[in-house]
Amino acid sequence: MAHHHTGQRTPRLVPLLALACGVAVGNVYFPQAVAPLAAAGLGVSPGTAAAAVTATQFGYAAGVFLLVPLGDRLPSRPLLVTLLTVTGAGLCGAAAAPTLPPLLAASVLVGAATVIAPLAGPLAAGLVPPERRGAVGGTLLSGALAGMLLSRTVGGALGDRLGWRAPYVLAALLSLVLALVLARTLPTTAPPSRRRYPRLLSEPVRLLFTEPALRRSSFYQATVFAGFSAVWTGMALLLTGPAYGLGADAVGLLALVNAVTMFVTPVAGRLVDRRGADAVNLVCFLLVVAAAAVLSLGGLGGTAGLLSLVAGTLMLDVGMQSGMVANQVRVYALAADVRSRLNTAYMTCAYLGGGLGSWLGARAYGWCGWSGVCGLTALLTGLGLIRHLAARAGRRRVPRTSPS
Template identity: 75%
Template sequence: MTDLIPPQRTAPGPVSSRLIPLLAVACGVAVGNVYFPQAIGPLAAAGLHVSPAAAATVVTATQLGYATGIFLLVPLGDRLPHRPLLVTLLTLTGLGLCAAAAAPALPPLLAASVLVGATTVIAPLAGPLAAGLVPAERRGVVGGTLLSGSLAGMLLSRTAGGALGDRLGWRAPYLLAALLSLAVAALLARVLPSASPPATHRYPALLAQPLRLLCTEPELRRSCLYQAAVFAGFSAAWTGVALLLTGPVYGLGADAVGLLALVNAATMVVTPLAGRQVDRRGPDAVNLVCFLGVLLSAAVLAPGSRGGAPGLAALAAGTLLLDIGMQCGMVANQVRIYALGAGVRSRLNTAYMTCAYLGGSVGSWLGARAYGRFGWPGVCALVALLTAAALARHLRVRPGSGHKGSPAGGLEPPAGWRAGSAARRPPARGRHADDGRTRAVAAAEGPPRIVPADAARRGATGPLAGRPATRALPGVGRTAPDGDVVAGVHGGPAHAAGDTAAPLDASADPAGGVAAPLGASADPRGAQVARLGVGPAVPVLALPRSWAVARTALRFTAEGTERDPGRRVVYADELGGLAFLADLAVPGAEPPADVRAVEAAAADAPWMLRTLHAVAWTASLRAAAAEITVHHSTLQDRLTHAEHLLGRPVRTPKGRLRHQLALAMRQLARHQ
């Protein structure tokens, strides 16, 4: 299992052509330090004169140390310069591996294994480092290079460790791993550029934030549960495989465990396909298939206890299916947590990977105990039980409650809105509080309407939803029964303050709602909702001023379609300086050149406008990919094509600002 989640950072300058391959090698070496003990556990048991089950706790200790390192040391990547941090960690890893190779008994080996696991957390640190060293258009390629290095380390370490240990003893793989770690540390000390710390947060605050996210984000907790359960089954299975192949049933050496691990190289081909399926169907659908695949792998692995060629075939097929299910499920889980917020991606990753490796360490311990008491069938039953528990939780998820992107793919949502959940009225307190005042609502179509302004605070869905009005409230001066009103006016000429306001059309929304977010409908029967511009909360006598601002906000709304992506409802309070652009858009005038370029590019592909819109109005490329539910590599390919058509960049800071202005002017030109 790998853990590369590179956040967006601006490249400081040109990068040596040797640096990215070296970082990929560093990731492979570091990840391999976690996995090669799985292949040599029985050899260590014989050399230290302990039971195989007791020696299997070395794997548990290493993974427990890795989880600890992710939680305690990875946050330092936002606090300390990368070069001394990575070099120090790899040096400590090499020293810990030397101590493990010289361990005279099991307790010192366990202590050294915890140290090795805690300090070999290079992969989650190298991802953010590499992302900050290259231009935005190369980050997808660089991330794939580092991921390939990590997967290669995971696969080859078990093969090389088993083969070397079978010939030279269990200490030899530790010495080789120590030599590689120290050599990579020396190379990184020479090649890595010096850089200032990217953040100045205090260390206790960095540690507290992942815990806070776990407490406040249900989707993060769900993803952590899924990966912890499946990775626990994965670790239990591989702990049991080593004991089975070197036991009396097969009587093979440790090199057989490594050769079996090579079968899982097919995972490197399958995981990109899983990413495309996540783009098309969403992470929940892919998670379901992965759970079913892991359950099937437990059944396929069960005949492995029979021995012989049929048993080896069952082990090869079962471990391959298990590895595919685990890695593809991780792709889906990461896409889900990416959507929770680009600004906290590293801290989400810390919480996620810590839980995953805690699950893996528990799974290794349980696998050794299950094999010692029930044999190989007990290990298969444990894999099935852990997966069934996660599947049961997954089946409780309501359709559509998972990641579907942002609720309103336009201007930044008002405070209180959240991606992946129903759009909500902004908080009752703060700049959106009514406090006895009223809001004007400029609608693109439909009759003037009046709804209670505080109805949204009663739990109705939709940003302006409220209970249906039972009668007409003629005149702006009349108030609703609870004292507040929101007046709805046409998007055309201004209505006088004394115009009669018709009652809310109950057929449009039985629940009383008058607006819905992008892709949603307030009417359960699927009725479309008009675009709405919402003015600021003002006293009743100041409604004409709120109407004027609401009509400006209306011009920034969109239909929420592929041709006109964006939010159906825009609060004037959220426009900020963009509102001044409305005075520059002269009705009937020819659109600016950048707007014409956007229209020409939109004619090239149906996904173009929605993709450009997401890139302009989200905090990062990762967040944009999450909003339109595509993999980040797919987004990079789309943007390369889009920039070719536009003739200008959209991923640089200056290009993004220019692109935002072009899209805002396009909205104003379309809705004059």
């Protein structure tokens, strides 16, 4: 554990880590708003350019699997600073990409290196007492959420005015500046494990097989996040397509409406601390299924359609983020000395779900339009809900004396 170095610095470090999460997570999401502009700039179809979104998310899943275990092996400060620097370099490469293939390659690199949030979570969890972990997790998630929302807003607006490359340049600058700030402010932490890298890499897979609570949390988040990613990938195609004919900044503005969810995640964290993760998960699933129904009305176009999109994305974001807090609290409670590896297994599954959701979302939009995307989201979330209800029924039937 890493309490002992920080003491009075902890209150200042948590907001800084939340900012770092925001900048890093933003790199995964702003391409969702910029993809239709990149399509026009590179002379490919919008559906084809959406591959940049999918590439970043699959890159992120790979980065979580390959790099996040190093959080248990290497000191936090050099690790985070190096990753932010590599991210900045990758974003510069993406900004300079002359055709789609180099953009996709740079997107994979950016996704893989921008894994600050899953590293910051275990670091912050070690800086505070157990009874504050839900609240601190909620704060970091608020930072990540701010990055997710603002990056799409700023990316869409900046892209509309200065071209699709401008958001990549801005993101590169932010990542490099943050690397400098963290190099000066992060405490020196002793890594909790001296295990060799191949062993650390095999550990998340082993933990997935041996920890039912980890498997359950990972599946829950993968299904909800797949639906979430399908909606936001399809959203850019819907709003810039014939039904609405809006610019890329409209996607960002819609994301900004959802800024209210930043205030919901700390509440969700406190609710998990009070009521337990399972109760919050159930609400999350029901909210996302309801969101898919409301979102389907967005295909109508006009003011009514736009209001449905606002209400539906709001419900979707609140549901996804609240479930994320619940799942992470469940996962972090399993064992203190392997938190990075537990988080690796969990986040890899979540972003594989997200990458698959983006890919399926673009396909569903091509085949059946917006209603296909909403149906896909309901179907994916339904899988998680069925698994959750089965787990609850199983626990009622078998009285358990030992902790899971």
